[in-house]
Structures are given as C-alpha cells and as structure tokens.
Amino acid sequence: MSFEPIWGAIIAWYLFLAGLGGGAFITSAFLGWRHPEAVNMRKVGHLIAPIVVIIGLCLLMFDAEGGLHNPLRFALLLTNFGSVMTWGVVFLGGFTIVAIVVVVLDFLKKSVPVWLDIVGVLFAVCVAVYTGALLGVCKTFPLWNNALLPILFLVSAVSAGMASVLLVAVVRHADEFNRVGVLKKFHFCLPIIELVLVASLMFITSFNSVAGWNSVMSLLVGQYAPLFWIGLVLIGLVLPTALETWLLFFSPKEFEESRKAHWISFGSDAGVLVGGFLLRFLVVVAALPVTITVPMM
C-alpha cells in the first residue's frame, strides 16, 4: 500500500520559517551579548524574525482551507490547551508581538531592554521546539514520535537563523561581518551537531518498527534519497561545515577578511538555509504511519 503524506511543502515551509524567525531573533540577542558593536547585524536579525514568521503563518492559514474559507474559525484555535497546535499558536503569537515591538524600537532608534530580549529568546526557543513537538506527538509516525525531533529542529532553527543574519551581513555590512568571530564559531558548530542528530534519528527510527524502517529507507535509498543525500547532507550540512572549517581554521587571516572569502561564506550560509528547509520537508513527507495489518510504503 502506498501512503499519501498528510502534509506537504506548504507545512514544511511554515515549520522552516517559524524556526528561522526564532533563530534570527536568538542570533540578534546573541550579538547584543557577545558583539554589541555589531549594531546593524543585530537589526537585520530583528527584522528577519517577524517577517519570516508572518510569512509562515500566512502559509499555514493558506493550507488550513477550512479556516481560509471561514476566517473566524481561527479564533477557535485557543480552545483546546491539550493540543500542541494550540500551544504553538500561543508561542507564535507571543513571539510575533515581541519581535514586532523590537523592530519598532529599532526603527525609533531606542535601545531594546534586556528583559525584552530574554522574553523574545524564550518565545523563540519555544517556537522552534514546538515545530518539532507538533509532529513529535503523533504516535503513529515513528520518524516523528521521538524526543530527538524537537532538539533537531531547535538546532536547525538556530543554525538557519544565524545563517540568514550572516548572509545579509555579507551583502550589507561586510565590516561587521569580519568582527563577529564568536557568532561564526557557534554557527560553525551547529551543522556538525545536526549531522549527529540526523544520523541518530535515522539509526534509532529504523529499529523502531516496520514503518520506521520503511520511512528511513525511503530517505536513505528510496524515492527521497537524492534530496536527502545531495540536498540535506551534502549542500545543507557537509559543505557548510567543510567551507567554514577551512575559512575559520586553515585559511590566512587576510584571506578570511577578503571579499572572496565573504562570498564563500555566503554560499555556505545559503547551503545551511537550503538544508534547513529540506530537513523539514523530508521529515514531513517521508514519515510513514504504523498501520494495522499491512505496512505502507
């Protein structure tokens, strides 16, 4: 029996953009703490956060056709606090409000109070973890129903958020880009952690059940293998790790600050973003349910 995925690319984009927004806000807060001189990069992160999250929410409403035809029904989203999706609405709502307030403060050239940064970061972490927990509580899908997924999505969210801020900085604020060494080193570590998490997810899920094995095999050797190996693993994780290892630890300092190196970083960050989306997409579409009598493929 073949299985038609319940959710598709739209939901994958939404999960990615929600995580990306949270990650961008966390990046800004990190910059404020470790690189307070990188004022413009901080503002870039503040601006990316609400924009991508709002785009993601629009996609979500577009996918929920019952609500799209009757928008008032969206007000009912806050009625069942036993549902992870309801909590997601709370986190996304809170995060979007904080993120917009911060953008307004930036626009008015006022400083963002530390407590607001902390509240925003807490919401951002909740949003990123929620995108994993949303899928994670569906017991029927072994690829989702495990404790690794929320952590994997959180790491990927922060990684994508940092990549987005660094990517814009290459184009707009090259001087600041050269001075955020600590951020770059953190950003460098994340795809490596992600590689370990993805490998663990594949390994453990394949031993979980027939459905788990079939899901993993569709990623590793089946219909999603080209996207998984070339898109996610190579472009999204290995290439950024290799390029950044070379730039950060083996290339001469003069080269690291050259324009050529900046564009190499740009390519590596773009790869991280591609990988971030593909991670959500592949996890959403490759998951197969545990069935009653006949396994699905």
Next chain:
Amino acid sequence: MARYGMLINTKKCIGCYACRVACQRQNDLLPEQDFIRYEEHETGTYPNVSIETVPLQCMHCEDAPCVAVCPTGAAYIGADGIVGVDEGRCIGCKYCMAACPYQVRVHNEKTGTVDKCRFCTVSAETSGTKMCSCVEACLTNARIFGDLDDPDSDISKEIAATNAQPIAGDLTKSKVFYVR
C-alpha cells in the same frame, strides 16, 4: 445513554466494497471521500495462504487521539460515545488526520474540512429508518451495530460468543470490534 459500537467479521467479508459505496451514497460524499478503507492482509506460507480483507473506518475511540490534538475543538466525543466533527469549527489543519492511528479521517476538497465515519447507522438502530448504511448494505451480514452497554443486544452477544476484539487491542479503547 447507549454506548454504540460495531462488530466487523472479516471471516464473512468478501471484499465487495458494497459498504463503502453505500456509505458514500448515504452520506452524500465526494467521489474521492472514503470513510471506509481496506487493507488486504496476506497470511500463511505458500502453498497454505489466504487473503483477509480488513475494512477500517473511524473506531469511535473512547481515548480518541484526534479529539486530543484538535486545536479548535471541532473533533469531539458526543454523549452517546460517537466521535463527531463539528464542521463549523474545523479549520482543516489536518492535525487529526496525522494523529489518527487508523488513518481513517479524510479531507473534503470542497469545504477544506476533515470528515470521517459518523456512525450514521445509529438512525436505523434508534428509529428504525431504512438506510443505505454499511451495516444494511453488507451482503454477508459481516457487520453488526448496536449498544455495547446492553448485554442483550445482538452486538454484545456476538462479541461475547466470538471473542471479538478491537483491531489494535487497547490502543485507543476503540468501539469497533473485529472477528478475524
């Protein structure tokens, strides 16, 4: 209050799909909407093999995962234990479809909402209205509907006599029993 349930005897099922056709007609469903789906289960080792058709539909679980995850309260359990969908509250997020362990909830392309077996045959049970439901359409009487709380009902007696069990054991406290 009655606690309605169904018994499906796959030993009697010939896989003719009459129940699905009847259901689509009774509930005025779209051609691609199927509240009943079938798994063809092969058992045995050659040359002693057999095929069992397992009709699956909403199990009207007492411990319903769809109700637990529904963010708007559109999925609910009624007073008679029947799991329903309040279409006026459904935003079509499909979270219930992902949570259902039996994959028996279907998306309505026209309204954008989610729907599934409504145990419509309860009308035939309570008021005697002739219906075109899965129970009445079944050629081999593989389906019995009735009150699980009434020890004298046909379904209760048949469950006891055949040792019928929910398809996935105690997974969700299902009210559809199977003889296999």
